Amino acid sequence: KIVRKYECIKELQVDCYDDNGHYEEKENVIEVGSIWIIEDEEETFRMIGGDIRLIKEGINEYSWLEISKDTLEEHFKLVNA
Numbered sequence: 001k002i003v004r005k006y007e008c009i010k011e012l013q014v015d016c017y018d019d020n021g022h023y024e025e026k027e028n029v030i031e032v033g034s035i036w037i038i039e040d041e042e043e044t045f046r047m048i049g050g051d052i053r054l055i056k057e058g059i060n061e062y063s064w065l066e067i068s069k070d071t072l073e074e075h076f077k078l079v080n081a
Contacts (some may be wrong), residue, residue: 002039005038005080054067
């Protein structure tokens with residue numbers, strides 16, 4: 001499995017969805033410095049149709065994010081290759 005690690009470099013507000021993909025009518029802030037993982041893009045399941053699915057690293061509860069490629073480039077930097 002190909003795993004890439006990204007760091008948030010620009011704060012980002014995103015809509016919240018539950019584990020079934022239902023919109024929760026609230027927003028979440030993705031903080032600068034938080035670390036997110038992208039597994040093999042071709043193999044990874046998408047809940048809400050985003051281009052890229054990121055999984056937050058280092059927390060006890062599962063947290064995920066789906067964003068466009070443009071948002072990834074603007075708000076995140078690759079920290080491993």
